[in-house]
Amino acid sequence: MNSIEIYIGIAAGIITAISLLPQLVKVIREKKAENISVIYLLTLMTGLSLWIWYGILREDLPIIFTNGFSVLVNIILMVLVIKYKKK
Amino acid sequence: MNSIEIYIGIAAGIITAISLLPQLVKVIREKKAENISVIYLLTLMTGLSLWIWYGILREDLPIIFTNGFSVLVNIILMVLVIKYKKK
Numbered sequence: 001m002n003s004i005e006i007y008i009g010i011a012a013g014i015i016t017a018i019s020l021l022p023q024l025v026k027v028i029r030e031k032k033a034e035n036i037s038v039i040y041l042l043t044l045m046t047g048l049s050l051w052i053w054y055g056i057l058r059e060d061l062p063i064i065f066t067n068g069f070s071v072l073v074n075i076i077l078m079v080l081v082i083k084y085k086k087k
Numbered sequence: 088m089n090s091i092e093i094y095i096g097i098a099a100g101i102i103t104a105i106s107l108l109p110q111l112v113k114v115i116r117e118k119k120a121e122n123i124s125v126i127y128l129l130t131l132m133t134g135l136s137l138w139i140w141y142g143i144l145r146e147d148l149p150i151i152f153t154n155g156f157s158v159l160v161n162i163i164l165m166v167l168v169i170k171y172k173k174k
Contacts, residue, residue, distance in 0.1 A: 009141045016134030022126035035122040039109035047103030
């Protein structure tokens with residue numbers, strides 16, 4: 001893998017991973033999550049986990065680390081969405 | 088790339104791509120999107136586009152096609168979210 005591929009892969013992964021942060025901030029600030037689908041977050045979590053597996057098989061570090069970060073943000077968001085939906 | 092890698096890559100991509108569909112269905116059904124962050128959708132779109140570029144550079148078909156599908160679903164969802172936020 002050459003360096004331009006690594007940079008674009010890392011940029012792609014970082015931007016995709018941090019994309020959930022504005023959603024997380026919005027949920028924390030407004031304490032509301034009625035319009036957010038829990039099935040969406042659960043399906044996304046499954047997909048991200050498979051991407052990590054795929055990255056391990058292909059020895060593809062950008063895929064492994066960035067999807068790992070996405071999973072962490074997704075877990076925090078899911079906990080908050082379920083918490084604020086209950087209210 | 089061996090066949091198990093292709094299958095897991097395709098499964099990862101398909102599940103990640105269809106993960107937005109439950110969110111899309113929820114928005115269509117409830118006609119509400121106040122809690123959904125447009126910055127999130129815009130950032131995700133940027134990240135997905137970079138993934139497609141990365142897939143092209145690595146000649147990685149699962150990455151190209153599944154992120155392409157994600158972009159399509161993301162565009163439809165963004166149009167609806169902006170539409171229902173205005174109401």
